[in-house]
Amino acid sequence: MSEVANERIDALESRLAEVEGYLHVEEARGTVAELERQSAESGFWDDANAARETMAKLARAKEDVAGIDAAHAKLEDARAAWELGQEMEDKDLLAECEANLDSLEHDLSELELASWFTGEFDGGDAIVNITPGQGGLEAQDWCSMLLHMYLRYCERRGWKVTINDAPAAEQIGIDRATITVSGKNAYGMLRAEQGVHRLVRISPTDAKKRRQTTFAGVExxxxxxxxIEVEIDPGEVRVDVYHASGPGGQGVNTTDSAVRVTHLPTGIVVTCQNERSQIQNKATCMQILRSKLYELELQKRAEALDELRGPKTEIGFGNQIRSYVLYPYQMVKDLRTGCETGNVDAVLSDGDLDPFVVAYHRWVVGGKEPASIADEDQ
Structure with missing residues (x-):
């Protein structure tokens, strides 16, 4: 084991050097020094918006530097534990070395992933919309399953989630869902989920227990x-209010707190019922509408399909990006990258999406071919 650990130390040292290059760490150290100098100047907060933007840049640069510094510390700890363990023939120290290397490997994977997010909005927050497609009532149930999967995924990554709208369907599942995800690289990570998701299972609503194929779209x-300026003419917006219901509706059937905003020229409809206040719900609706209109403007300007949303396709057969098969066998497979696993519960119940997300971004940047997820329990 000790020789293997030594080889891992050398390999991870080389990998760390590569990651430093990806992240331009020395440049980031200079950025930190310069932004700290700016923030210490008198009058820095006179322009509050500019100051907040500068402080956000400073925080991101510090985070990159701190991540690399922490990785170097773990590497040195692992090397020291290995050398001392070899000298003293101490199995506990050698085990400590392995634990440090495992932790370092995970940290380097996270740093590598962050280095791929170079888009204008990749490092920021995301709005996720889940819409039922072909499959009738089953599609509404599938939407609720996807919502649970994404909530667990966000929890695993330590992101904050606000459920803006997720009204219960009349019989099963939800009519739709809109959530806002706040956290580092949330948009960069979650854009891997953009597209049509297909579920194959025995229908829970069919007395004859026949196999059902169901679809849902994720935006x-x-x-x-x-x-970012997006002009919205108040005269082109219709605002309706109604009783809140379902997840997030604290004032259910007591106040008209839920808000529906319709942009008349485009027909875009946004709803929110998360807050008790109409004013807060309207503000959230307008934020989501701004994002949708910005994306629409990009599509008008672009000759090719824009990067923010990808192709607009029917939420049904032949358009799926990923299949979740529960019967007659169990398998989740991404049709873009070939990444797959037989541990369906880990994905749907526990939100273990990182292997799919990482494989997608490797596929996008043209890096290593994505390998199938190891599945020891299959």
Whole structure:
């Protein structure tokens, strides 16, 4: 084991050097010094918006530097534990070395992933919309399953989630869902989920227990920074209010707190019932509408399909990006990358999506071919 650990130390040292290059760490150290100098100047907060933007840049640069510094510390700890363990023939120290290397490997994977997010909005927050497609009542149940999967995934990554709208369907599942995800690289990570998701299972609503194929669409949009201007004519917006219901509706059937905003020229409809206040729900609706209109403008300008949303396709057969098969066998497979697993519960119940997300971004940047997820329990 000790020789293997030594080889891992050398390999991870080389990998760490590569990651430093990806992240331009020395440049980031200079950025930290310069932004700290700016933030210490008198009058820095006179322009509050500019100051907040500068402080956000400073925080991101510090985070990159801190991540690399922490990785170097773990590498040195692992090397010291290995050398001392070899000298003293201490199995506990050698085990400590292995544990440090495992932790370092995970950290480097996270740093590598972050280095791929170079888009304007990749590092920021995301809006996720889940819409039922072909499959009738089953599609509404499938939407609720996907919502649970994404909530667990966000929890695993330590992201904050606000459920803006997720009204219960009349019989099973939900009519739709809109959530806002706040956290580092939330949009960059979650845009891997953009597209049609297909479920194959024995129908829970069919007395004859026949196999059913169901579809749901997932749309991922960036939360636009305040400095991105999107003009919305108040005269082109209709605002309706109604009783809140379902998840997030604290004032269910007591106040007209839920808000529906319709942009008349485009027909875009946004709803929110998360807050008790109409004013807060309307503000959230307008934020989501801004993102949708910004994306629409990009599509008008672009000759090719824009990067924010990908192709607009029917939420049904032949358009899926990923299949979740529960019967006659169990398998989740991404049709873009070939990444797959037989541990369906880990994906749907526990939100273990990182292997699919990482494989997607490797596929996008043209890096290593994505390998299938190891499945020891299959």
């Amino acid at each position: 991922v949009l960036p939360v636009l920074p305040d400095d």
